[in-house]
Amino acid sequence: MSRRNGPHQTRPKSERACLVGVGLRGDKSGWALEDSMAELADLARAANAEVVAQIPQLLARPARTYIGRGKLEELKALVYEEEIDVVIFDDELAPAQQKLLEDELQVKVIDRSSLILDVFAQRARTTEGKLQIELAQSEYLLPRLAGQWSHLERLGGGIGTRGPGETQIETDRRLVRTRISRMKKQLRKVRDQRDAQRQNRARSRVSVISLVGYTNAGKSAIFNRMTSGGVIARNQLFSTLDTTTRQLHLPEMPGGSSAVLTDTVGFIHKLPAAVVAAFRATLEEMDAADLFLHVVDASHRSAVRHAAVVDEVLDDLGLGTIPKILVLNKVDRITDDPAGDLPDRVHELMSASRRYALTSAELGWGIDNLRGLIAEDLSSSTSKDAVPRAAQATQATQV
Ligand SMILES: Nc1nc2c(ncn2[C@@H]2O[C@H](COP(=O)(O)OP(=O)(O)OP(=O)(O)O)[C@@H](O)[C@H]2O)c(=O)[nH]1
Ligand SMILES: [Mg+2]
Incomplete structure (x- = not known):
């Protein structure tokens, strides 16, 4: 517990955070340490923290204490001098590593994954979104339980819930496992209901187009430009968590067929495995899409790496073969x-993509051109299939 946050003091409005990142020499990912840390700082601010200091370190190989001994001593002094409440590490920490660092630093230690989970938790609005993020948090927490009472409290357990003869850790784990299976059951129920609604609404000749892309790329802004709008587009990470679908207005399509556009959650570098697992069903629903609009913030200096992260996640989800238009x-x-x-x-980016459009959702540039590209793509695919893929299976819907 931090020195400033005693049990009888009121919580400060935002926690004072120090960010720590390690770059490995010879890393082939193409990510510069400073870019990864700048993104971590955005995530920290999105979680309401005040970023007071940043400690980057280049290492030849990963260290047991994440950073080298000397750096750790430097960090300890800084935590004390700057009255840091929380130290945030730029990679997922092994449970033992996190405990070791907390023991050394005597303040709360969190990693990039739990920070992302925290931001997601703040943004979740729908029952499904909330359940998914709670599931992700529990899956993340399970291997990290070391009899920490704060975790138990958070999960609603505590005194009186323990069985005879069990150790605290076993009880914690059992509680979390029970909760995980309950959440999975609830999620299945929510999804079954939605599937039924979707089947009811499913009409033939409706194509589904999904916006995909890195967080903050402008997916929601494009969505609002191309439909009747109404979703939040804001300069913050993960504004959108829940899926929204609206009618898409396109130039005259053959046979009077129509299309819907779906806005979805954004991706990020080092997306936690627990998030992908918990959101898998939502993400796999993108399988119902006939076409992806992959939106990239072309003004961002890491645009090429952002696009690569999105392509990797789509490949991992088995969605790499769905046709794409790159929206710069x-x-x-x-x-x-x-x-x-x-x-x-x-x-x-343009030379790596078969089809692309240059847009400004802010000023409305290139939007009509993009509509034209979409209509072309859909007419060529619908002339191949009599019925669009979406109408054959399921139709994405507003959640
Ligand atoms: N200048 C400029 N700003 C834009 C443009 N498109 C979007 N933005 C701004 O960029 C920020 C992020 O836009 P969003 O549409 O919320 O991005 P998103 O991809 O939906 O992000 P998440 O939902 O957080 O993943 C907002 O502040 C938008 O106003 C654009 O073409 N030009
Ligand atoms: Mg959005």
Whole structure:
């Protein structure tokens, strides 16, 4: 517990955080340590923390204490001097590592995964979203239980819930496992209900188009431009957690067929395994999509790496073969003239993609062109299949 946060003191509005990141020499991921840490700082602010200090370190190989001994001593002094409440590490920590660091530093230690889970938890609105994130948190917590009372309290257990002869840790684990299976059952129920609604609404000749992309790329802003709108587009990570679907207005389509557009949760570098597992069903629903609009913030200096993260997650989910249009968004932030000079990263992305559109959701640039590309894609795929894939199986719906 932090020195400032005694049991009788009121909680400060935002916790003072120190970020710690390690880059491994010879890392081939292409991510610079400073970019990963800048993103961690955004995540920390999204979770209401005040980022007071950052400690980056380049190492030859991972250390047992995550950072080297000397750095750890430096960090300890800083935690004391700067009255740090929480130290946030840029990678997922092994349970033993986290405990060791907490013992050394004597303040709360969390990792990137639990920070992402925290931001998700703040954003969840629907029953399904809340259940999914709670499930992810419990799955993350399970291997980390070391008889920590705060965890038990959070899960609603405590004195009186223990069976005779069990150790505290066993009881904690049993409680969490019971809770996990209860949540899975509830989730199945919510999904069955939604499937039924979806079947009821399923009409033939409706194509489903899904927005996918890195968090903060502008998916919701594009969604609002292309439909009657109404979803939150905000300069913060993970504004969108729950899926929304609306009618998409397209140029005249053959046979009067129509389309719906779905806005979805964004992806991020080092997305925790527990999140992918808990959101798998929602994400796999994207399988009902006939076409993806992969939105990239072209003005971001890490745009190429962002696009690669999204492609990897889609591949992992078995969705890599669904046709895609690359939407290079926020072009207004890099040029006054979309037909003018563009930075190398944009050329790199354009040359790697079969179909792309340059857009500014902010100014409305390129949106009609994008509608045209979508209509072309759908007409060519519907002329191949008499019925769109979406109508054959399920139709995405507003949750
Ligand atoms: N300048 C500029 N800003 C944009 C553009 N598109 C979106 N934005 C801004 O970028 C921020 C993020 O946009 P969102 O639409 O919320 O991004 P998202 O991809 O839905 O993000 P998450 O839901 O958080 O994953 C908002 O502040 C938008 O106003 C654009 O073309 N140009
Ligand atoms: Mg969004």
